[in-house]
Amino acid sequence: MFKKVGAGIMAAAIAFSASSCASNAGADQDKPLTIGLSIGIESDFFNQFRQAMEDEAKKEGINLIAFNAKGDPNAQVNHIQDFIVQDADAIIYIAAGAGAAGVPVKNARAADIPVVTVDRNPGDSPGDTFIATDSVASSKRLGEYVIEKTGGKGNLGIIQGQVGTTPELDRDKGFTEAMKSATGIKEVARQASKLWGQEEGFTIAQDMLSAHPELSVIFARADGMALGAAQAVRGAGRDDIQIYGHDGDPAALQAVLDGTLVATMTQQNQHMGRLAIESAVKLARGEEVPKEQLQEAILTTKENAAEFLKTHP
Incomplete structure (x- = not known):
């Protein structure tokens, strides 16, 4: 495959x-x-x-x-x-x-x-x-799937990895390229992590939900952060937000099966x-x-x- x-x-x-x-x-x-x-x-x-x-x-x-x-x-x-x-x-x-x-x-x-x-x-x-x-290609493919699942409409929050690192730069490039064809998806929030961690994903997502209750889609650049974001979303009593990750970690794969995450990219x-x-x-x-x-x-x-x-x- x-x-x-x-x-x-x-x-x-x-x-x-x-x-x-x-x-x-x-x-x-x-x-x-x-x-x-x-x-x-x-x-x-x-x-x-x-x-x-x-x-x-x-x-x-x-x-x-x-x-x-x-x-x-x-x-x-x-x-x-x-x-x-x-x-x-x-x-x-x-x-x-x-x-x-x-x-x-x-x-x-x-x-x-x-x-x-x-x-x-x-x-x-x-x-x-x-x-x-190839994080450019993988994130572009994920972005295309986000467009498909949202119908090209929504308010997007992005939880970044470490700024300046190769995977963060490449995932930003690929996802941004995909989003060019979805004028109905508006990026309303973006915040970087320091260590791509689950606790960071939780805290950042909490901040985003507080500042932007209109949020409907979250793309976390790594699965750990996506799982943290999912915890924050559940804690806020929201079931209307789609969450996407990247990496294919076992816990994230289980979360995809459970419906906690919509999709990830398995490396x-x-x-x-x-x-x-x-x-x-x-x-x-x-x-x-x-x-x-x-x-x-x-x-x-x-x-x-x-x-x-x-x-x-």
Whole structure:
């Protein structure tokens, strides 16, 4: 069902990046590799990533050293320094936010260690390869579904992710593109979160409902925030507001089945986790990988949520 975005059509245009890391290019093919993993924030979405990476690393006999910064960019700088000291062969990096996100990549590069960036890619210092969902395409598809379900009319509130991060920028771009064809949908509220969290979604939605009781649609850029928004909507005694998320977290998939959320976009967390390990190994051994590896997400409604709840891609 899933495929890499642009396969076939874009194959000829993909730019490849040979590892520039001289110390890793001649790595012994039989030597057990050490890969460092720095995860920026705590969430169900990234927990699935981590589990997939740990399973793949164990399967391939790779020493995976994993840390979670829990939203602290400074902690990630320390993570990378630890990986450098431990002579890691490659690093998988999921930035905590937009601010100073490129510093860990620059430090790793200075130590001749290749970096796989996942979900967000620092603009000033991108990874040797970037793995993520094509959030522009996924959010555009979700926006089209919102138009379909609302008949192109309503008052919209948007709960943003971290301002300046790759997924927030791309989801804004895709959803905004879809909304251009729905002049009857009016955006009446917009507020950013700091960590894409459920508690933030709850608080932001409460504020929106208080300031804009005419609200009829909420798009939260991540499922955790969508679930928080749903709590606020229920608490306000409202059953006339459609709520949409993005990610395909198990709790959100169940909420779609229950009718709490109208829809979400399911990302290929398991696949991308395995792909991150595979790419890190290739870079460590001096092999070529695409500079960008964007994956497809699928619109998930009551009709297909159970499939992904049973077996997450």
